[in-house]
Amino acid sequence: MQPVQRTSLIAQVTDLLRTEIRDGRWAVGSKIPTEPELTELAGVGRNTVREAVQALVHAGMLERRQGSGTFVVANSDLGSTLGKYFADAHERDVLELRQALDTTAAALAARRRDDTDIANLLQLLDARRKSWDDAHPGAIEADVQLHRAIVVASHNAVYLEFYDSLLSVIEQGIRQRTAKSGESFHEEHAALVHAVIDGDAERAAQSARCFFNELLAIYPD
Incomplete structure (x- = not known):
């Protein structure tokens, strides 16, 4: 600078x-x-x-x-505008949108991740587990950053900018769900990350889809 x-x-x-x-x-x-x-x-x-x-x-x-x-x-200014719009959305609606985004991003990441992405994902997965187990104040942020890292590994700039516009809403939703259940979902996150690292696009997409199905199950249709 x-x-x-x-x-x-x-x-x-x-x-x-x-x-x-x-x-x-x-x-x-x-x-x-x-x-x-x-x-x-x-x-x-x-x-x-x-x-x-x-x-x-x-x-x-x-x-x-x-x-x-x-x-x-x-x-970007566009990202902030989208973020303000989604801030008033229903939590289930945001989760359904995230399921579509995260599932596709996981499949793309499995095809495109490089050595830097792999190292970052492993580091963030470990940081997430430790922060949740220690009830660290940064646990929610660690969760958000892990999911974002999968989108980064998709190497799709448009996808990443749109996902970034949702981050504050995503964080708010995680805080609300955690306050209710306290569930860590360690195994689900590990399965998703390792499917991406293994380069298995089908397994990565399925892991993301199943994880969000678990989250959506608590909301009535």
Whole structure:
């Protein structure tokens, strides 16, 4: 990230931060650098950085979380618009949409995953299991990031951008279901990840489909 010229500073820093998000250096679901770090990176004062971050909060690309920091929730204005639309959707409707998305993404990932994807999936699967078993506050985020990593492994940019627009809704749904049942679904996630790693598209799709059938079973038709 290069220091900006001192003209229209807020607009320039806002564009700078937006570029970091759009280019994937700050992934959806990740926490952005702290205000002092942003000040150093951009070469401007704290007030300018604060205004630039607020502009992206208003645009729906960033979200402030009390006590946790500021997180990326969309990598484009389109993604934030879709996210706002889905925020009011019924949980079952979102799950049915996710079943279609995750099933196709799993099959594509099994065909296209590379060594980097495999290493990332194994790391995230292990992190998810440990965080759930330890009742860690980041357990829900670990779950979301694992599912997103499968979409990343599909190597379909359009699929990934659409999926990213759902992340905040996905996280909210997982929190609600976890509060009700506390079910970890360790074996289901392991089966899905290893089917992708093994390159078995049919098994990967079936694992994703069966997992969502279990989730949907608690909702009446």
